[in-house]
Amino acid sequence: MMEIVTTQYKHCDLVKPIGRIDSYTAPQLGAMLQALYDDDHFKIVIDLSEVQYMSSAGLLILVFFQKTCKNYNHGEILLAGIPESIQLTFQLAGFDKLFRCYHDAISAVTSL
Amino acid sequence: MVTKIYSGENKNLAAISSFIVDQAGRAGFSSRNIYAIQTAVDEACSNIIDHAYGGEGLGFIKVNVDILDSAIKITITDDGLPFNPDEVPEPDLQNAFENRKERGLGIYFMRKLMDEVSFDFSNKHHNTLVMIKKRDIVS
Numbered sequence: 174m175m176e177i178v179t180t181q182y183k184h185c186d187l188v189k190p191i192g193r194i195d196s197y198t199a200p201q202l203g204a205m206l207q208a209l210y211d212d213d214h215f216k217i218v219i220d221l222s223e224v225q226y227m228s229s230a231g232l233l234i235l236v237f238f239q240k241t242c243k244n245y246n247h248g249e250i251l252l253a254g255i256p257e258s259i260q261l262t263f264q265l266a267g268f269d270k271l272f273r274c275y276h277d278a279i280s281a282v283t284s285l
Numbered sequence: 286m287v288t289k290i291y292s293g294e295n296k297n298l299a300a301i302s303s304f305i306v307d308q309a310g311r312a313g314f315s316s317r318n319i320y321a322i323q324t325a326v327d328e329a330c331s332n333i334i335d336h337a338y339g340g341e342g343l344g345f346i347k348v349n350v351d352i353l354d355s356a357i358k359i360t361i362t363d364d365g366l367p368f369n370p371d372e373v374p375e376p377d378l379q380n381a382f383e384n385r386k387e388r389g390l391g392i393y394f395m396r397k398l399m400d401e402v403s404f405d406f407s408n409k410h411h412n413t414l415v416m417i418k419k420r421d422i423v424s
Contacts, residue, residue: 197296228324
């Protein structure tokens with residue numbers, strides 16, 4: 174099960190998935206990011222602090238939208254609050270080099 | 286030894302993970318290693334649904350957990366199509382961001398996170414994957 178909470182700021186959007194991101198729920202996150210992209214929102218902070226598990230399916234969606242958003246008007250996806258457990262696979266995949274990562278969502282939002 | 290059988294559907298991945306997390310916890314693994322084992326099993330089951338069955342609801346996934354003195358041994362069985370894991374390329378982790386190809390990440394995680402990963406496609410009726418994670422050494 175996963176729930177996604179979004180908050181719109183003047184200069185960016187905050188997306189907070191809550192729960193588990195696997196092959197079943199990752200398309201839900203992908204659809205949310207696609208909807209933002211379709212509305213020309215290319216600066217997005219994803220707060221992962223309440224994600225208990227993220228599989229490669231979730232990681233690949235983050236990478237896909239990072240590539241997509243960076244193509245448009247200085248767009249970028251920033252990550253915040255990555256739990257220690259998820260850091261394990263995140264670093265194994267080398268994705269820590271592909272994102273600017275922040276301790277918490279507010280730090281990420283104010284850095285954009 | 287505990288065995289559970291699930292229908293090969295993505296909605297069952299959460300239940301499979303719960304089972305594995307519970308078993309690895311009972312076996313005394315650290316939270317970091319429980320997460321590693323959970324990831325390896327989740328990626329294996331996702332691959333079975335996507336590649337062995339080529340879709341959801343087309344077969345079963347049997348997950349067997351054997352807690353040994355020195356390790357946890359997880360055996361996953363399906364009756365989908367065999368595939369050669371050696372033909373799955375390792376993900377391209379060094380290439381430039383724009384050119385990266387991300388295929389094979391699931392098997393890469395399985396091999397990196399577990400101590401032993403072995404596939405057996407010799408049986409005509411089912412495929413078997415055995416993964417072993419050794420116990421944390423407490424000094």
